[in-house]
Amino acid sequence: MDRMYFDHAATTPLDTAVLDVMLPHMRDRFGNASSVHQMGRQARFAVEESRERVAACLGAEPGEIVFTSGGTESDNFALKGVFDAAASDRSSHLITSSAEHEAVLRPAERLQRNGVDVTFLDPGEHGAVTVAQVREVLQPETKLVSLMHANNEIGTLTHIREIAGLCREQGVLLHCDAVQTVGLLGVDVNDLGADLVSISGHKFYGPKGIGCLYVRGGVDLGSLVEGGSQERDRRGGTENVPAVVGFAEALERAVEAAGKRVSHIRSLQEQLIAGIRDRVDPPFVFNTPVDILDATAPHIVNVSFPPVDDAPIDGEMLILNLDMQGVMVSAGSACTSGAMEPSHVLSAIGRDRPTASAAVRFSIGKDNTAEEVDAAVDALAETVRRMRR
Ligand SMILES: Cc1ncc(COP(=O)(O)O)c(C=O)c1O
Structure with a gap:
């Protein structure tokens, strides 16, 4: 993996x-x-x-x-x-x-x-x-x-x-x-x-x-x-x-396989949310409205890591650190990553600048597995812990 x-x-x-x-x-x-x-x-x-x-x-x-x-x-x-x-x-x-x-x-x-x-x-x-x-x-x-x-x-x-x-x-x-x-x-x-x-x-x-x-x-x-x-x-x-x-x-x-794909992807989304809640050190804030999952697409989980003791986490570094462990995610919209401005969407839903800037978007596909989700949560927990130290 x-x-x-x-x-x-x-x-x-x-x-x-x-x-x-x-x-x-x-x-x-x-x-x-x-x-x-x-x-x-x-x-x-x-x-x-x-x-x-x-x-x-x-x-x-x-x-x-x-x-x-x-x-x-x-x-x-x-x-x-x-x-x-x-x-x-x-x-x-x-x-x-x-x-x-x-x-x-x-x-x-x-x-x-x-x-x-x-x-x-x-x-x-x-x-x-x-x-x-x-x-x-x-x-x-x-x-x-x-x-x-x-x-x-x-x-x-x-x-x-x-x-x-x-x-x-x-x-x-x-x-x-x-x-x-x-x-x-x-x-x-x-x-x-x-x-x-x-x-x-x-x-x-x-x-x-x-x-x-x-x-x-x-x-x-x-x-x-x-x-x-x-x-x-x-x-x-x-x-x-x-x-x-x-x-x-x-x-x-895609249309033919939609039912099967959606239930697989939704179950991985739930596993990912639960994994983050259980194993990543707080504070973190879900930007995806995880308490009303029915009102979300099944493939996206977006989570931010607000500053601790006024020390913000650099979102780009977070993504690169995850990448070094083989976990490929986005900071937000792919079309805007690379730009240093925080995401307009996260700003629009009321996130302050340091919180919006330290966001990770996981988006799940049909071929992802439960083992991958598990390993990705471990990598995220470890990376956030290390970056906050
Ligand atoms: C909601 C939304 N609209 C439009 C686009 C742009 O699509 P395309 O890459 O096919 O130009 C994207 C791509 O990320 C998207 O997510």
Whole structure:
């Protein structure tokens, strides 16, 4: 057990069975899906068949699936697309939360600079915005509500279904970044009720650089990338056929295995929480709301180590020390680790700077074992003890 990977919220390994279905499209079936000849038609067939498979997994229509390069692009497309399409409409309003992924926050800030009125809701101590909060700030000018399904740093689930009901009632579009849940919880877009859903392949054992945006029929988003007629003029550029095929295969496998995977991962999450409670020296504070586990995604446990005698623990050093013992975890969002600023999510749920800076996010995958969790708890307990000494 010299390598224990607990960073599945950052990315998952590519399933070898998924790689196997991708390889022929890299080696022999290299045609451009826009070409008219037989190899082009073969590639087109692979893309459209994959679109059908993805749609079936999500309870969507094939025409509602736009392939993108992943979660970041899907989030950008959702936000920019809605406000581009409404550009002639001078008054417009976006509601989101300050605990969203940067792929939503940065486009929201850009829209704000361009004159859109943006409300960033405070997610409260557990890290999720409530339907009552959204109701309170809805305006006649509100065009879009954008909220994530599971927070990628602490795992809290947002009650998207209830919020979707409210949005529908008010004629407002709802975008949901479901990058951390689709492929784990088995999401049906009609059940979720969102009009736009962001999905990323590398979070469920598919390839990197591929994902999709579900766009409910009738929602006008315009085009994100101009210059080609691919994806029904919404995203120009030659399709990455191997990635599209791998994405569909990985999603199908994930949806099929969801029940088994979730119960395994949830049991390891419970074991990890119990292990930390029993064997790590206090003080520590769970950033994941561990007392309401049903309201969290099953794969994430985020815990902070507040200062003792005013001596803070350096979060980066903590991660590196764990890494030296073979335990791979994140300090927070993978996209922000490396930056010295404490996590915006932990700040948003009220952690002070030294506590937010000394956080560890474990994210569990389908192939982790109880023995690995046990060894990871030992490594964490020992590392924290040593760093505090
Ligand atoms: C919630 C969330 N949204 C968006 C992204 C970005 O996805 P991608 O890496 O596919 O661009 C991530 C990745 O960590 C994420 O966790």
